[in-house]
Amino acid sequence: xFDLVIFDCDGVLIDSEIISARMLIEELAKLGVxxxxxxxxxxxxxxxxxxxxxxxxxxxxxxxxxxxxxxxRARLLDTFERELKIMPGAAEVIAQIGVPFxxxxxxxxxxAARSLGMVGLGHLANDHLFTSTLVARGKxxxxxxxYAARQMRADPARCLVIEDSLTGVRAGLSAGMQVWRFTGGxxxxxxxxxxxxxxxxxxxxxxxxxxxxxxxxxxxxT
Numbered sequence: 044x045f046d047l048v049i050f051d052c053d054g055v056l057i058d059s060e061i062i063s064a065r066m067l068i069e070e071l072a073k074l075g076v077x078x079x080x081x082x083x084x085x086x087x088x089x090x091x092x093x094x095x096x097x098x099x100x101x102x103x104x105x106x107x108x109x110x111x112x113x114x115x116r117a118r119l120l121d122t123f124e125r126e127l128k129i130m131p132g133a134a135e136v137i138a139q140i141g142v143p144f145x146x147x148x149x150x151x152x153x154x155a156a157r158s159l160g161m162v163g164l165g166h167l168a169n170d171h172l173f174t175s176t177l178v179a180r181g182k183x184x185x186x187x188x189x190y191a192a193r194q195m196r197a198d199p200a201r202c203l204v205i206e207d208s209l210t211g212v213r214a215g216l217s218a219g220m221q222v223w224r225f226t227g228g229x230x231x232x233x234x235x236x237x238x239x240x241x242x243x244x245x246x247x248x249x250x251x252x253x254x255x256x257x258x259x260x261x262x263x264x265t
Contacts, residue, residue, distance in 0.1 A: 044260065045142060045221070047197035049188060051089070052148035052155055054207035056133045057162055060088065060230035062126055066119050067095075070111070076103050084230065089208025091149040091181040120157060129162035130227065132251030137164070139255070141263025145171045147191045147204075149181055149211075183210045185218035192218070203261075207231065209242040221245050223257075 054060040064083040071078060076099065086102075087095045092112065099105055137144070146167060148155050156168035173194065178186035192199045204215035204222045207230075215222035224244035226236060238244070248257060255262045 044201070044258070045203040046201040047192060047195050048140065048142060048144040048203045048205065048261065049147050049191055049215075049220070050144065051204075051206045051208070051211050051225075052146050052158065053150055054088070054228040054230060055205055055225050056130055056137075056146070056164065057158055058128050058130050058229050059123065059158060060207070060228055062122055063119060064088075064230060066115065066122060070115050070118070071099070074105060074107070074111075076105060080230070084234065088230070089149060089182050089206070089210030089214075091175045092151065094149075094181060116151075116154065120154065123158060123161055127158060127161050129164065130225075130251060132254070134163065136251045136254045137167070139262050142261055143195055143197070145173060145191050145195055147173045147187050149175045149187075152176060182208075183213035183217065185214050188214055188218040188220060192220075203258075206244070209238065212238070212242045212244050216241070216244075223248060225249070225251075227251070 050056055053063065064080055067083060068078055086098055096107060096112070099107065150158070152174045155172060155174055156165070159165050159168050173187060173191045175181035175187055178190050180186045188204060189199060192202050199219045202220040204220045205225055206212050206215055206222060207225050207228055212222050212224055222244045223246045226247055227249045246257065248254070
């Protein structure tokens with residue numbers, strides 16, 4: 044059924060979104076901006092850092108200090124070093140996959156590569172990794188997924204996207220791809236998973252242990 048599987052990174056392969064949200068909430072609180080996890084999930088999840096910062100400027104009329112981004116990124120990566128974990132079962136799925144695959148993420152190239160390295164997936168940060176810096180429009184536009192499909196020589200109609208955020212689901216659907224929503228990340232635990240009509244994945248799953256039960260044809264020969 045599929046010639047290519049495209050994985051999102053944050054919240055799918057690595058359990059990073061809850062850490063990122065907590066750190067952003069703390070850093071913005073120092074500047075008088077009060078938001079909570081629900082706000083982050085609603086407006087920031089799956090979006091690139093420049094898009095998040097532009098939203099803050101527009102919604103809170105706040106021009107962030109010039110050093111905010113560097114300090115935030117440094118603190119975040121330092122916290123990742125102590126707390127970041129690979130999503131349970133993700134390494135096994137990657138190791139056993141029998142079709143071409145890649146990663147398409149809104150993270151910066153440096154953050155994505157370092158994050159993958161921290162959890163033992165650093166070998167995926169070369170030809171398998173595509174970031175939003177490579178396209179004009181980030182998610183929810185389809186550009187990144189379409190770019191990844193072109194680079195991997197795959198027909199978008201025969202691509203499977205694994206996403207956690209509604210933003211990413213929208214991007215995959217707009218690209219004309221099959222989209223499965225992964226809901227096993229800590230940031231989605233105990234949260235209502237309402238899906239607007241334009242962000243309804245074709246399938247939802249909560250554990251990578253289910254991956255090859257759902258699609259055994261994607262598994263390589265062992």
